[in-house]
Amino acid sequence: xxxxxxxxxxxxxxxxxxxxxxxxxxxxxxxxxxxxxxxxxxxxxxxxxxxxxxxxxxxxxxxxxxxxxxxxxxxxxxxxxxxxxxxxxxxxxxxxxxxxxxxxxxxxxxxxxxxxxxxxxxxxxxxxxxxxxxxxxxxxxxxxxxxxxxxxxxxxxxxxxxxxxxxxxxxxxxxxxxxxxxxxxxxxxxxxxxxxxxxxxxxxxxxxxxxxxxxxxx
Amino acid sequence: xxxxxxxxxxxxxxxxxxxxxxxxxxxxxxxxxxxxxxxxxxxxxxxxxxxxxxxxxxxxxxxxxxxxxxxxxxxxxxxxxxxxxxxxxxxxxxxxxxxxxxxxxxxxxxxxxxxxxxxxxxxxxxxxxxxxxxxxxxxxxxxxxxxxxxxxxxxxxxxxxxxxxxxxxxxxxxxxxxxxxxxxxxxxxxxxxxxxxxxxxxxxxxxxxxxxxxxxxxxxxxxxxxxxxxxxxxxxxxxxxxxxxxxxxxxxxxxxxxxxxxxxxxxxxxxxxxxxxxxxxxxxxxxxxxxxxxxxxxxxxxxxxxxxxxxxxxxxxxxxxxxxxxxxxxxxxxxxxxxxxxxxxxxxxxxxxxxxxxxxxxxxxxxxxxxxxxxxxxxxxxxxxxxxxxxxxxxxxxxxxxxxxxxxxxxxxxxxxxxxxxxxxxxxxxxxxxxxxxxxxxxxxxxxxxxxxxxxxxxxxxxxxxxxxxxxxxxxxxxxxxxxxxxxxxxxxxxxxxxxxxxxxxxxxxxxxxxxxxxxxxxxxxxxxxxxxxxxxxxxxxxxxxxxxxxxxxxxxxxxxxxxxxxxxxxxxxxxxxxxxxxxxxxxxxxxxxxxxxxxxxxxxxxxxxxxxxxxxxxxxxxxxxxxxxxxxxxxxxxxxxxxxxxxxxxxxxxxxxxxxxxxxxxxxxxxxxxxxxxxxxxxxxxxxxxxxxxxxxxxxxxxxxxxxxxxxxxxxxxxxxx
Numbered sequence: 001x002x003x004x005x006x007x008x009x010x011x012x013x014x015x016x017x018x019x020x021x022x023x024x025x026x027x028x029x030x031x032x033x034x035x036x037x038x039x040x041x042x043x044x045x046x047x048x049x050x051x052x053x054x055x056x057x058x059x060x061x062x063x064x065x066x067x068x069x070x071x072x073x074x075x076x077x078x079x080x081x082x083x084x085x086x087x088x089x090x091x092x093x094x095x096x097x098x099x100x101x102x103x104x105x106x107x108x109x110x111x112x113x114x115x116x117x118x119x120x121x122x123x124x125x126x127x128x129x130x131x132x133x134x135x136x137x138x139x140x141x142x143x144x145x146x147x148x149x150x151x152x153x154x155x156x157x158x159x160x161x162x163x164x165x166x167x168x169x170x171x172x173x174x175x176x177x178x179x180x181x182x183x184x185x186x187x188x189x190x191x192x193x194x195x196x197x198x199x200x201x202x203x204x205x206x207x208x209x210x211x212x213x214x215x216x217x218x
Numbered sequence: 219x220x221x222x223x224x225x226x227x228x229x230x231x232x233x234x235x236x237x238x239x240x241x242x243x244x245x246x247x248x249x250x251x252x253x254x255x256x257x258x259x260x261x262x263x264x265x266x267x268x269x270x271x272x273x274x275x276x277x278x279x280x281x282x283x284x285x286x287x288x289x290x291x292x293x294x295x296x297x298x299x300x301x302x303x304x305x306x307x308x309x310x311x312x313x314x315x316x317x318x319x320x321x322x323x324x325x326x327x328x329x330x331x332x333x334x335x336x337x338x339x340x341x342x343x344x345x346x347x348x349x350x351x352x353x354x355x356x357x358x359x360x361x362x363x364x365x366x367x368x369x370x371x372x373x374x375x376x377x378x379x380x381x382x383x384x385x386x387x388x389x390x391x392x393x394x395x396x397x398x399x400x401x402x403x404x405x406x407x408x409x410x411x412x413x414x415x416x417x418x419x420x421x422x423x424x425x426x427x428x429x430x431x432x433x434x435x436x437x438x439x440x441x442x443x444x445x446x447x448x449x450x451x452x453x454x455x456x457x458x459x460x461x462x463x464x465x466x467x468x469x470x471x472x473x474x475x476x477x478x479x480x481x482x483x484x485x486x487x488x489x490x491x492x493x494x495x496x497x498x499x500x501x502x503x504x505x506x507x508x509x510x511x512x513x514x515x516x517x518x519x520x521x522x523x524x525x526x527x528x529x530x531x532x533x534x535x536x537x538x539x540x541x542x543x544x545x546x547x548x549x550x551x552x553x554x555x556x557x558x559x560x561x562x563x564x565x566x567x568x569x570x571x572x573x574x575x576x577x578x579x580x581x582x583x584x585x586x587x588x589x590x591x592x593x594x595x596x597x598x599x600x601x602x603x604x605x606x607x608x609x610x611x612x613x614x615x616x617x618x619x620x621x622x623x624x625x626x627x628x629x630x631x632x633x634x635x636x637x638x639x640x641x642x643x644x645x646x647x648x649x650x651x652x653x654x655x656x657x658x659x660x661x662x663x664x665x666x667x668x669x670x671x672x673x674x675x676x677x678x679x680x681x682x683x684x685x686x687x688x689x690x691x692x693x694x695x696x697x698x699x700x701x702x703x704x705x706x707x708x709x710x711x712x713x714x715x716x717x718x719x720x721x722x723x724x725x726x727x728x729x730x731x732x733x734x735x736x737x738x739x740x741x742x743x744x745x746x747x748x749x750x751x752x753x754x755x756x757x758x759x760x761x762x763x764x765x766x767x768x769x770x771x772x773x774x775x776x777x778x779x780x781x782x783x784x785x786x787x788x789x790x791x792x793x794x795x796x797x798x799x800x801x802x803x804x805x806x807x808x809x810x811x812x813x814x815x816x817x818x819x820x821x822x823x824x825x826x827x828x829x830x831x832x833x834x835x836x837x838x839x840x841x842x843x844x845x846x847x848x849x850x851x852x853x854x855x856x857x858x859x860x861x862x863x864x865x866x867x868x869x870x871x872x873x874x875x876x877x878x879x880x881x882x883x884x885x886x887x888x889x890x891x892x893x894x895x896x897x898x899x900x901x902x903x904x905x906x907x908x909x910x911x912x913x914x915x916x917x918x919x920x921x922x923x924x925x926x927x928x929x930x931x932x933x934x935x936x937x938x939x940x941x
Contacts, residue, residue: 117538124456124508125508125511127456128456132460137409140313141316141378143374150542185368186305187367190305190369190371192370192449193369199497200491203493207545212500212501214452214501214504
């Protein structure tokens with residue numbers, strides 16, 4: 001299934017493993033044009049104890065991480081806390097976790113959905129930096145909607161959050177496909193004009209998933 | 219031979235493919251295509267603008283010098299396209315202009331003296347920038363506040379272009395040239411006013427910086443609005459980072475705004491829900507926090523601002539943490555106030571559903587208020603409510619409201635694909651409730667009008683009088699078209715004109731007014747019982763009083779200018795006498811008939827003759843009274859040369875008696891006006907035989923006067939006429 005006229009969407013969390021990957025999968029399954037990234041300095045996954053996380057560089061294939069984890073002694077813990085299952089899911093969605101700050105190769109997105117306030121801040125901060133650090137005379141800046149949907153970083157909440165994000169993306173696309181009713185004010189069909197409206201409506205039904213929103217350029 | 223738009227698009231597609239496959243043909247193809255921009259077909263225009271976008275924005279033109287030349291050649295077309303009110307076209311034009319502006323600006327900077335190119339570029343720039351505050355390509359609504367929330371789409375695009383202009387038209391001084399990761403930012407090839415020679419004849423430094431600062435002020439306006447338009451605010455603030463980085467001369471402007479901006483000081487808009495407002499506040503606070511964090515961490519803040527901005531950031535962080543995990547919809551924020559509403563909640567000028575509700579409804583169409591059944595309110599209260607409401611409403615607002623409704627109506631009538639029932643358009647507006655309850659069997663009757671109190675009647679009469687005199691004083695008030703209306707009307711109106719007035723002339727008001735006084739108010743008396751005749755009923759008295767109001771008004775009008783209004787007075791008094799005479803005759807005849815009936819009953823004998831009513835004996839006291847008043851008011855002011863008008867009056871008054879003629883006597887006693895007096899008497903003796911005797915009587919009295927000249931003149935006339 002492919003959504004025709006899908007916006008270019010990406011989901012973002014810290015390590016590009018749990019929350020952004022769960023929603024990546026859900027959006028992908030729904031047929032949207034979607035990618036996902038992480039804003040952290042490295043991919044950090046739970047380790048045998050809180051002070052011993054498993055750290056990988058962005059770009060390390062999920063397959064490799066998966067193999068690394070099942071080869072470790074505390075494989076049972078990883079199976080119990082869902083880590084193994086998560087990586088198994090991830091490796092069927094895409095090859096490796098990607099870093100937001102280095103994602104120029106992926107082109108520009110219309111809609112960036114972050115899963116944590118910290119990531120939202122990082123994305124906007126990075127977009128500000130890109131604003132003045134690039135000087136391509138031919139480049140025309142493009143508008144990007146950045147939305148944060150705050151999701152707790154665990155399996156269950158990633159699933160719930162992913163559903164919420166899918167619903168939001170559906171709402172945006174349903175709105176876009178809405179034809180202007182003859183005689184209606186054109187403003188009622190402009191996404192930028194109605195984005196706040198859509199977010200408010202969505203938020204009313206998802207009070208457990210607090211939002212942030214900003215328009216930016218890049 | 220002409221082609222259909224589809225055929226043209228097909229040909230354009232072929233041309234485009236040629237340009238894409240053979241780059242050497244690109245310039246030629248593009249220039250040819252520019253000719254189609256002015257096509258009236260929006261389909262073709264859209265095609266052209268898409269092609270230009272592919273060419274300039276998506277870099278289909280490989281050769282840079284070609285690109286510059288083509289950019290220059292496209293200026294005219296872009297100026298043209300920038301004024302086409304089409305959202306898609308306009309958005310593309312902004313993007314294309316962002317590329318072209320840079321190319322051409324640099325070209326002009328390097329090639330001093332190319333005035334026409336520079337002025338075209340300026341024209342394009344102004345055409346775009348000037349639209350930031352309008353709602354182009356959308357039409358402005360009736361309400362400024364509503365417009366702030368409309369067309370954000372285009373505004374966000376324009377912000378981008380304006381930032382670019384600011385960047386190019388001002389000097390750059392990059393703050394912290396190299397960043398932490400070692401790369402130089404911004405890269406050295408960033409163009410700005412620095413790259414233009416200071417002696418450039420077209421790109422003048424002072425003008426450029428002046429314009430740039432004006433544009434910045436325009437962008438800052440978004441933040442001084444007392445409502446929060448979150449998408450536009452966040453977009454603008456995000457883009458300001460370029461100015462923070464490269465334009466230290468403008469940094470204070472932005473930082474002052476950031477320092478003073480507080481979402482808590484803003485109002486909830488009438489065009490956003492409370493929930494939306496709460497979210498907008500949260501979103502905007504967050505983006506200020508991100509902005510502050512970025513500029514503080516990257517040392518883009520002058521030292522004198524650091525303290526306050528750090529404080530500001532901490533404040534925002536705290537505010538954010540407070541609500542972070544909360545459902546902000548349930549947080550009680552008693553300080554939220556709504557912006558004062560000065561518009562309509564439903565101001566659209568296009569009608570969505572063809573019904574009266576959608577035509578007239580200016581408040582929220584879903585508001586419960588609309589379900590209130592006004593027919594349950596007694597009519598007199600309803601009228602009072604309407605009148606009070608109209609009195610209270612500002613003229614501007616009512617005018618705007620009417621404008622909206624009339625536009626909706628026109629739109630509905632003229633709009634494509636809207637089938638309106640013929641009778642809907644023709645019928646009165648009162649049939650709102652003809653709907654599901656409609657039953658053709660029921661006969662609709664208006665409720666009987668409530669009786670007016672005497673005081674109300676008097677008030678209305680005085681309004682009527684006022685209106686008539688307004689007409690009298692404004693003879694030009696009636697246009698020729700209006701005069702003809704009577705002739706053109708059909709049916710009832712035609713019948714009406716037959717009995718009343720064929721066409722409105724300058725003096726028609728007087729006919730209507732006098733007839734209203736003399737005949738219009740009299741019907742009640744006719745039904746009087748003969749026994750009560752002597753004592754008039756209260757109704758009759760009241761009517762009399764109202765008639766007298768009109769008479770007094772006419773009389774006063776006459777007094778204002780006796781000389782020129784004598785015709786009017788004659789017309790009135792004739793009406794007065796005639797109607798009184800006819801009316802009183804009627805009473806006498808009826809009386810006589812009644813007597814006859816009584817007599818017939820009494821005597822079984824055959825026929826009893828009806829005694830003929832002697833018209834001469836019919837009294838006209840009202841006429842007599844007012845004719846007397848007219849003479850009394852006139853005589854003291856007559857001047858020797860007023861002879862003509864006075865004699866005219868005497869000759870045209872329908873009836874004179876001893877009392878009325880007797881008033882001439884005083885004229886004869888005045889040495890200055892003795893001539894008028896005697897002349898009048900002589901005239902009456904000669905031309906109004908019924909009063910000849912009365913006149914002779916006066917002359918006899920005068921001949922016994924102790925004034926010599928008076929006596930002589932009287933005797934002379936007596937000798938002549940008393941045969």
